[in-house]
Amino acid sequence: MIKEENECYDIYKIDINNQLNIKKIALIVLIILVVIGLIMVAEKSVEIMKQHKVYKQYEAQVIALQQQEEYEKAKIEKQKEKMKQEKIPKLTQVGRDKLENIYHSEKKQAFLTFDDGPSSVTPTILDILKQEKVKATFFVLGSRVEAMPETVKRIYQEGHYIANHGYSHSYSAIYTSPQTVLDEYNQCNDAVKNTIGVPEYNSHLFRFPGGLPGGKYADIKNQAKELLSQNDILHIDWNALSGDAETTTPTIEFEMQRIQETVSNKNSVVILMHDAQAKKVTAEALPQIISWLRENGYEFKNFYEIIK
Numbered sequence: 254m255i256k257e258e259n260e261c262y263d264i265y266k267i268d269i270n271n272q273l274n275i276k277k278i279a280l281i282v283l284i285i286l287v288v289i290g291l292i293m294v295a296e297k298s299v300e301i302m303k304q305h306k307v308y309k310q311y312e313a314q315v316i317a318l319q320q321q322e323e324y325e326k327a328k329i330e331k332q333k334e335k336m337k338q339e340k341i342p343k344l345t346q347v348g349r350d351k352l353e354n355i356y357h358s359e360k361k362q363a364f365l366t367f368d369d370g371p372s373s374v375t376p377t378i379l380d381i382l383k384q385e386k387v388k389a390t391f392f393v394l395g396s397r398v399e400a401m402p403e404t405v406k407r408i409y410q411e412g413h414y415i416a417n418h419g420y421s422h423s424y425s426a427i428y429t430s431p432q433t434v435l436d437e438y439n440q441c442n443d444a445v446k447n448t449i450g451v452p453e454y455n456s457h458l459f460r461f462p463g464g465l466p467g468g469k470y471a472d473i474k475n476q477a478k479e480l481l482s483q484n485d486i487l488h489i490d491w492n493a494l495s496g497d498a499e500t501t502t503p504t505i506e507f508e509m510q511r512i513q514e515t516v517s518n519k520n521s522v523v524i525l526m527h528d529a530q531a532k533k534v535t536a537e538a539l540p541q542i543i544s545w546l547r548e549n550g551y552e553f554k555n556f557y558e559i560i561k
Contacts, residue, residue, distance in 0.1 A: 337451065340409065342560040344457040344485050351559045352458075352487050358521035363551040365389040365543075366491065367535075368418055368460065370528035371397050371404040377536040378528050379407060385543050388555040389413050391528065392460045395420035395441030402448045409449045414556040416458040417441045417486075427462060428470035434461075434477035438486060457560050459488045466490070487560070491525035493517075495542065497535045498527060508538040512545065522551070 355364075367378065370393060382389055391408050393415055398405050409415055419427050419437035427437050438459055446454040459481055465474055465488060478488060496511030497503050516522050524542075526535050546553070 340412075340557075341451060341453050342414075342455065342457050342557070344487070344560055348457075348560040349487065352489065355489070355523065355559065356492060356519070356521050360520065361549070361551045362521050362554050363516075363546050364523045364554050364556070365526065366392060366416075366460075366523060367526050367528040368392045369394060369397070369422065369532075371401045371408065372528060372530040372532075374530060374532055374536050375401070375404050375528045376407070377533075378539060379404075379411060379413075381536065381539045381543075382413070383411060385540070387543060387553045388557070389553075390416050390555045392416045392418035393441065393445065394418050394422050395437070395444035396422075398441070398444040398448055405445065405448045409451075412555075412557075414456070414458075415445055415449075415454075416456045416460065416489075416556060417445075418460050419462055420444070422462050424462060424470065428473045428477075431473060431477040431480045434473070435480055435484060435486075438481065455485075456556075457486055458556055459486050460490065461488060464490050489523060489556075491523045492519060493522040494525040495535055495538065497532050498525075501531075503534050505534060505538040505541065508534065509541055509545065512542055516546070516549075 365382075365387065367375075367389060370391060375391075378389075391413055393405065393408075405415070417438050418441065419434075420440040421427065421437065427434055442455055445456070446452055461474055461477075463470075465478065468474075481488060493515040494511060495503075495508040496515075497508055499511070500507070512524070516524070526532070526539075528535070543553075
């Protein structure tokens with residue numbers, strides 16, 4: 254009987270031990286799971302931190318690229334604006350003085366000027382000027398500007414000076430009064446600025462059709478000269494020419510002869526030529542004219558160097 258009681262006691266003791274062992278195992282397993290969980294959380298946290306760091310680096314790179322792009326864009330826009338402003342004539346007292354003294358120069362200089370265009374002849378002239386690396390001045394007619402806008406844009410884009418020759422070239426219309434001269438200037442200037450897309454453009458430079466001195470309309474021209482000056486508009490004629498308006502059938506030889514005769518021994522020359530439809534010979538003679546002037550020591554200028 255005593256033995257049976259001891260055996261029962263031992264069984265109970267074993268059960269308690271088993272329960273304790275199970276609890277220990279469970280606790281150990283729990284601890285292991287917690288440790289594993291902590292390790293996984295730690296690893297995940299490290300991974301998240303790494304990802305966050307990479308993201309921040311990427312974000313910084315993106316911001317840096319955006320800033321660089323904005324800087325480059327601003328730089329390009331600034332350069333465009335600078336180039337635009339350089340092509341918009343700005344009349345100053347220095348410009349007035351330079352124009353007044355344009356024929357007084359110690360160095361040889363030549364201003365090639367073309368009147369009455371643009372026409373179908375003008376692109377050929379522009380091709381030659383581009384090939385020869387020469388900048389010229391075009392005294393355009395407003396009516397022709399409206400007829401050939403793409404050519405006018407090319408003149409402007411290639412760095413030639415667009416000056417003003419009135420709108421109609423009809424003497425009876427232009428020289429009705431000093432005010433009509435100014436009106437024709439403004440009408441031509443409006444055509445130019447609308448065509449090239451530069452609202453601020455004003456050449457400040459006019460060439461009277463037929464020239465300023467003498468003729469039937471001499472009094473009105475002189476009065477108009479003063480009115481133009483009051484409106485910050487200068488005028489220029491010429492002191493040398495190709496003779497392409499002196500005859501209806503000029504030849505290259507004739508134009509070369511007139512250039513040589515009228516340039517003579519002058520240091521500073523403003524050369525009158527035309528790029529109207531009927532002046533194909535002028536385009537044909539132009540390479541020889543440029544060559545002869547170079548051989549005789551002339552440096553080519555345009556009126557951007559006078560009215561900046």
